[in-house]
Amino acid sequence: MRAAALIRARSELQRVVSGWKRRRLTTGLVPTMGALHAGHAALIRRAARECDRVIVSVFVNPLQFSPGEDLRRYPRTLGADRRLAAAAGADAVYAPSMAGMYPEDFKTHVEVEGLSDLYCGKYRPGHFRGVATVVLKLFNHARPDRAYFGEKDYQQVLIIEAMVRDLDVPVRVVRVPTVRARDGLALSSRNAYLSAAERAAAPALRAALLEGRRAARAGAKAAAVVDAVRRALRGTGLKLQYAARCGSRLLAAAHLAGTRLIDNLRVN
Ligand code: PAF
Helix, strand or coil: CCCCEEECCHHHHHHHHHHHHHCCCCEEEEEECCCCCHHHHHHHHHHHHHCCEEEEEECCCHHHCCCCCCCCCCCCCHHHHHHHHHHHCCCEEECCCHHHHCCCCCCCCCCCCCHHHCCHHHHCCCHHHHHHHHHHHHHHHHCCCEEEEEHHHHHHHHHHHHHHHHCCCCCEEEEECCCECCCCCECCHHHHHCCHHHHHHCCHHHHHHHHHHHHHHCCCCHHHHHHHHHHHHCCCCEEEEEEEEECCEEEEEEEECCEEEEEEEECC
16 A cells, blocks of 8 residues: 655755745644544544645654653554545555654743643643644644644644634644544554453543433533533543533543543533
8 A cells, every 4th residue: 555755854844834835835734743533534534524635743842741641552554544544535654753852952841721621631740832833843844734633632623723813824724533443442552552352442432421421411510510520430441531522512531441431512
């Protein structure tokens, strides 16, 4: 199977993108940390439908991992990523080096205040600062017309939208619905950590969110909605970290052995 062209250097990416711009071709960017799956393929296909050229960035961003998280064991599968990217319609994979992204004297960060400390941010201090920083850098490197993000990471999308608005970044952020396995589990690169037994248990998170949504639609107060989610997870092996209403969404994170899972559903 054909692999998407690999670009390592920012200067090379900028040369390619400038050529596209001169020809008035639009560019879509799909930022990822690699270990691509069908959820990423949906982002790439959407980008390929809406843009003339598509770049998938692959960079495992150390700034968004807290000490003790899975930075070292995060799956790195660049060869397979290039093939999946090409099959879904990408023109190039941009995989910058660590030094290319964060030279030794790097000292500037982007912080979207407030929202970054809530929900997932409460349990992953510094995570969204790392996400916002790397995404702004990727926008500056690729200068895309549109950038595509999955709704599975709902809080991440809100933070990137706020950053783009507040810092006048000339890119249109496109939200793409979560892709799920047939049993309801939201696709995630971290699902690769699950043993067979854990994988069988993992769809309980979505099932619990459905219970929470039922309670919310029946008029339950916030605490009762969280209780409904927690009750539904009893005996499943998943430990709820939090569940919370965020605008029209019900968000949750849970631990399943050593793996942290997140998911969300539209309530209204
Ligand atoms: O969603 C992800 O994979 C990452 O958080 C992102 C947006 C690529 C930034 O590293």
